[in-house]
Amino acid sequence: MGVTYTSNQAKTYEVIQTYTSSGSTSTFDFTTIPSTYTDLILVYNGTFVGGNNGGIRLRFNNDSNSNYDYLRVYGTQSDTKGSDNNFSNTFIDIAYMIAGSVETFQCHINSYASTTNKKTVVSHFASPDNDGTMQQAGTWQGTAAINRITLSSDYNHVSGSMATLYGIKKA
């Protein structure tokens, strides 16, 4: 029975890249992500320019094939609550957007640099204006190290909407 332990007290949780919308973009594309961290955290806070019932789609390594699965639990202001899933999708539906409402999500991607594991994602989405919240577990069936994360959406984000990718390095 064994565990290999390592200790290294060092500051971590570093910004890899931040995108701030000028009002004319619907995609945040994090390219050439270094493989030097252990986990990634992706944070979004913003608002759509227009259109209702839009989504934000998460993809890895520009893979647009049917390699994504996700399972969600959610609750809304109308007291609707439950869970659902979607298998073999072409993206992970990470957030729902309504024009003018503030939306935020945080997405954990652990062991993203593994070249043997399928990648697991857990995210939290909240829309205070819409009084909705959702937690999601997703899988990308790819085993390649993640070097690109793309957030694409149906509508442009208002100026100042922001997405930031952080890296965390284990001891």
Next chain:
Amino acid sequence: MPLLTTQSAKSFGFDQLILSSLSSGYYSIASGIVDSSGSTSVVFSTIPQTFKHLQLRISARSDYNYTVDDAYLQVNGDTGSNYGTHNFYGASPQNSSININQFNNTNSFNWGQAGGIGTNAVGQWGLAVIDILDYTSTSKKKSFRSTSGMSTNTTATGGLGGRNGNSTGVWNSTAAINQITILSASPRTFNQYSIFSLYGIA
């Protein structure tokens, strides 16, 4: 910036840690990676008392022949009936509603039931993030918060879908936490390459 040693052992202590005053921020403390023989536990001992909060980040899998597996947490070696757990999770498609559970006076915090441990059966890895707040307090009972999940389209005992949810836990003691033990669900073991990382927030 200080630091320490690397060792292979069943648990790791921080006796050799040279502490200095820390600036605000998020720090790695230690990590444990399960080797080819598997392990039923991962132990972080002699945890430095210099941070405000702790966070565990986990990517793990067990040898269970099921969709997902449970996993547990104990502190300071306390195996008594001093823990409580509340959780909610989705387990589609078996159940499109939300599952809610409560466990009182148990011998560990059950953070794995809401997802977070993948299995051999589906070949995927669970993800969990566990926060332990104000762990050095000697006047407060200690609270745990876990968010975790794993989703799969692979057919296994337990069906498709995995689990995804949140857990809160309590340790009914006011002692400062100086050791954390993560346990697999007996008699299973954590698989090789399962990673358990401990961080401190200063």
